[in-house]
Amino acid sequence: MIGVVSYLVFFATTASILAIAVLGLNLQWGNTGLFNGGVVAFFGAGAYGTLILGGMPQGAHLGGFALFYPLALLGGMALAGLMAWIVGLLTLRLRHDYLAIATFGVAVAFENLVRNAEWLAGGAKGVRGFERPLRAMLGDGFLYNLCFLAVVLLALVATYLFLERLVASPFGRLLRAIREDEEAAQSLGKSPAGVRLTAFVTGSVILGLSGGLYGTFYAFVSPQDVLPTLTFQIWAMLIVGGSGNNRGAVFGAFLIWGAWTASGWALSRFAPVEAQLYTGSVQFVLIGAVIVGMLLWRPRGLLPERLVVSQRGKTPLAKQGV
């Protein structure tokens, strides 16, 4: 019994961390129309940043600044944001498909950088020497995982509320206008370049938060954690859940992570032994099929975007609790 509960805690923690990432991507794609094909680079910047800043001194690679944990996490987010700012300045002039390719390239470059720059990020062996915060007090067992889940859920709820308020504000209105028609928005006095960059950086900071929590959870990060697979999974979560809808983003994260885990379990349980070698590939095919199916038959996702309005015409403002 405790095994099942323990597993559920583990599952919920991972799914919640991924849900935060999906929310970050939703701000970029769902609300602003920015095709970030390099999700994992910003997620990775958050994870590497947090572990390097918060870890114990290491001889093998940079880091071990042993910062107070919240500062390390904020540092990871800042690193992701800084990277997004630089990447954004260079690539945000590009339109959808070109932006997707450019950001995908950034993610591949990031993976190669952390894999090869051993002095920086420990190379293929990854970043070690990170002590999970409050471990001395809570130990390594179920209690720790339960507390960590609470922290992750808190971060998820905070991110959700932040974004819900943001998309219902004049800023959200501005993002949607840029998404719908950039030239028309510019003819109405708006500066699309600045808005796109702001949305890209903000979304990437949220991706960095997700990565930082992920790194904290495993107390370890390596190039295996920043493969394009993860970008692909996070996109699948957003598309299935409902792009442009924050609830859809969270729902999609739990659903797809559930399906991913369940398919892995089912394959290891029921597939012939020879086939089990290919479990990962089969899962990939399944996820790909789900994305294609959704795009064909339900392109707006399970929870489609509602007409988000900053203000309504008919009901008086006071009644909306704005």
Add this chain to the structure above:
Amino acid sequence: MAEAILSTHALSRSFGPLKAVDAVSLNIPRGSITGLIGPNGAGKSTLFNLLTGALKPDAGTVLLDGRDITGDAPNALFAQGIGRTFQIPRPFARMSVLENAMLAPTGQTGETVVGPFLFRSRMRDQERRIRQKALDVLEFVTLAPLADHPAGKISGGQMKLLELARVLMGDPALILLDEPAAGVNPKLTETLIGRIEELNRQGTTFVIIEHDMDFVMRHCEPVIAMAQGSVVFQGTADEAMANPVLLDAYLGATANA
């Protein structure tokens, strides 16, 4: 002739070998409803794009109230009082009609990431004012009943009215309308004309690209005609109608229709 609100000097823009706008010099008199006519491909829309900053000229200057605004970006020009609509309406389709209008005022406190959190009361006051203004403007263009509809789901004519409403949210001194009557049913056209004339009486200057000669003759003064990138005529509507060369060469089809 009244003093010019907007004037151009030898304004030119080419696309490859095509001189879309070729050394155009003109004056838009303040307080006028200036009609801009000419056959398809004459360079009218390109001229609009040059005047509103959507395109940069290869040569020449544009002056607004005597200030050089050549090459300024569209957003900067909107802030300086030039509003424009598009030949094919460009609503923000997945936003409500009201939100389309509320977007337009510049310098909103809530338009940054931190604004909605750090300056909540100021933002709320602004939102209340902007919303009221947007409802008034929508009422003015007869779209108030559609305020909560997605802008992508209203008729093409209503979209033209919505574009006018969005522009009006910025209180521009000069409004450029690209074929406001094209594809719009007669009743909505009447509404639109009524609104334009009312705004004009209050001091707003208009430049209107229009193929409907009847519209131009009845409502525009002066009339500017373009052909092959150049201005070929500037004068009153009556003079334009009395100019056989102009009618034959450039407007024959429309005039006979």
